[in-house]
Amino acid sequence: MGTKKITISHKRKDCIGCGSCALLAKGCWSMNGEDGKSDLRGAQWKNEEFMVAQIDEDELEENKKAADACPVNIIRVSE
Numbered sequence: 729m730g731t732k733k734i735t736i737s738h739k740r741k742d743c744i745g746c747g748s749c750a751l752l753a754k755g756c757w758s759m760n761g762e763d764g765k766s767d768l769r770g771a772q773w774k775n776e777e778f779m780v781a782q783i784d785e786d787e788l789e790e791n792k793k794a795a796d797a798c799p800v801n802i803i804r805v806s807e
């Protein structure tokens with residue numbers, strides 16, 4: 729359990745702050761009180777557009793749900 733690492737990408741600048749990811753994958757996402765966008769736990773800038781972080785395999789399903797629920801489609805899950 730929890731050994732395989734999965735990468736999540738977040739195009740944060742396009743986040744509209746709907747809160748779905750933070751609701752569906754509470755352990756990985758939180759809402760930022762400053763700008764109202766979501767923050768991905770432990771995320772680092774990958775390039776000018778995307779922030780990336782690794783999650784555990786046991787967090788995969790909830791993050792897939794978050795990616796599906798995101799209204800602007802800016803969450804990517806790479807296994």
Ligand code: SF4
Binds near residue numbers: 745749750798800802
């Ligand atoms: S679901 Fe998408 S738009 Fe909504 S807060 Fe999360 S990243 Fe932002």
